[in-house]
Amino acid sequence: xxxNTPRRSSLTDPSRLPPMDPDGDNSLQVVIETPKGxxxxxxxxxxxxxxELKKVLPAGMTFPYDFGFIPSTIAEDGDPVDVLVxxxxxxxxxxxxxxxxxxxxxxxxxxxxxxxxxxxxVAVERDNHSFAHVxxxxxxxxxxxxxxxxxxxxxxxxxxxxYRIVDVxxxxxxxxxxxxGMRAQKHVRH
Numbered sequence: 001x002x003x004n005t006p007r008r009s010s011l012t013d014p015s016r017l018p019p020m021d022p023d024g025d026n027s028l029q030v031v032i033e034t035p036k037g038x039x040x041x042x043x044x045x046x047x048x049x050x051x052e053l054k055k056v057l058p059a060g061m062t063f064p065y066d067f068g069f070i071p072s073t074i075a076e077d078g079d080p081v082d083v084l085v086x087x088x089x090x091x092x093x094x095x096x097x098x099x100x101x102x103x104x105x106x107x108x109x110x111x112x113x114x115x116x117x118x119x120x121x122v123a124v125e126r127d128n129h130s131f132a133h134v135x136x137x138x139x140x141x142x143x144x145x146x147x148x149x150x151x152x153x154x155x156x157x158x159x160x161x162x163y164r165i166v167d168v169x170x171x172x173x174x175x176x177x178x179x180x181g182m183r184a185q186k187h188v189r190h
Contacts, residue, residue, distance in 0.1 A: 014094060015046050015080065017071040019182050027098040027126050028178065030083045032068040036090035044069070044094075051093040057158065064151050066091050073181030074188060076117040077109075081181040084148065086134070087125035099123035101174035103137025105149060106166040109156055118163070120152065121174050136170045 014031040021027040033042045039057040044050075057063075066087065069080035085091075085099055105120045122140075124131045134140060140148075149165045156163030 013046075013049055014096065015044060015069075015071050017096070019070045019072045019178065021098050025098075025126075026100075028070055028083070028101060028121075028123060030068045030085055030097045030099050030123060031071055032066045032085070032091040032095045032097060033093055034063050034067040035092055036065045036087075037062050038090075042093045055159070057155075061154070061158075064148065066097070068097070070121070070178060070181065072185050073178065074184040075119065075177070075181050081121060081178055082119070083121040083123050085123050085125055086131045086140075087128040088130050098126040100126060101171050101178065102134055102139070103168060103170050104174040104177055105137075105145075105152065105168050107152060107163055108166055109161050109163045111162060117166075119177055121177065122148070123174075137168055137174075138170065 017029055017031070019029060021029055031044065033044055033051065034040065039059075039062050041054045041057065041063075042051045043054045045052045066085040068083055068085065070083055071080065073081040075081045083099070084105075085097055087097070091097060101121050101123045103122045105122060107118050107120065108115045109118045110116055122137050124134055137145065145168055149168070153163050153165065
């Protein structure tokens with residue numbers, strides 16, 4: 001290869017993948033940034049095309065489940081649509097999962113005048129065993145949901161940001177948020 005020839009990346013930019021499984025089974029595609037059980041919070045840097053360590057949670061606090069994003073979407077906070085994925089074993093940063101949405105945890109972050117929405121889709125990985133029976137977020141039970149809500153409130157509190165749970169809704173509302181994110185991304189590209 002010539003000295004001045006730019007090198008091509010051999011990896012796909014995960015942020016540009018289609019949001020839905022191209023095989024047509026209506027599954028969401030979710031790119032994992034932070035695996036279940038990790039104290040390290042990773043995020044995909046679109047400009048550098050690499051997963052970057054963003055912060056380390058304090059001892060005793062870990063991500064309760066895999067956390068990632070739906071590619072080719074933009075949420076109200078300007079980032080891709082966030083997803084918390086329930087599955088048997090942790091994935092790894094950059095892993096592509098096929099999932100089905102079971103609900104959404106609606107949340108707001110920031111102070112009164114500068115509040116913005118920061119919702120989290122809750123999804124189940126397509127081939128898992130432990131959560132195969134879960135069709136709606138309420139099937140997880142009130143205690144399970146409360147623990148997820150508390151994780152997000154405490155996570156934001158560590159960074160000095162206020163986070164408030166607005167509501168928890170089912171798969172049809174989750175799908176509406178995903179569709180909104182897909183439309184928002186299309187407007188940015190055109």
